[in-house]
Amino acid sequence: MAFTHPSCLSSVCPSLGTLRKQSSGSVERTHQSRDPEGCTYQSSDPEGYIYQSSDPEGCTYQSSDPEECTYQSSDPEGCKYQSSDPEGCTYQSSDPEGCTYQSSDPEGYTYP
Structure with a gap:
C-alpha cells in the first residue's frame, strides 16, 4: 500500500495497514477504534x-x-483513490495539484 501521495494515506493514518489481519478463517469480527490523531476505523x-476511517x-x-486491497479515499486536498485488485493494487487518483494516476497491474503499479 505504498502510494505517491503520502499526505492522503500514510502520514495521516499510518496504522491503517494493521487492520489487515483482524480475523482469520471463518471468524468474523467487527472492530472500531479511535486514536489520538482522530482516526476512526470500522x-x-x-x-x-x-x-x-x-x-x-x-x-x-x-x-x-x-x-489484497480495495478502497476509496477522499480528503480536502482533493485526493481520491479507488483501488481494486485481487493480487496488487489498482487505483485512480485526482487532486487539485493536477496529479492523476490510473494504475492496473496485478504485480505492481503502472502510471499512464
Whole structure:
C-alpha cells in the first residue's frame, strides 16, 4: 500500500495497514477504534478487512478486500483513490495539484 501521495494515506493514518489481519478463517469480527490523531476505523472481516476511517485532516477510507486491497479515499486536498485488485493494487487518483494516476497491474503499479 505504498502510494505517491503520502499526505492522503500514510502520514495521516499510518496504522491503517494493521487492520489487515483482524480475523482469520471463518471468524468474523467487527472492530472500531479511535486514536489520538482522530482516526476512526470500522472493520469487519472474514478473511481480509472492511474499514472506514475519518480523521481531522479530512481523509476518509472505505475498504473491502478478500485478499489484497480495495478502497476509496477522499480528503480536502482533493485526493481520491479507488483501488481494486485481487493480487496488487489498482487505483485512480485526482487532486487539485493536477496529479492523476490510473494504475492496473496485478504485480505492481503502472502510471499512464
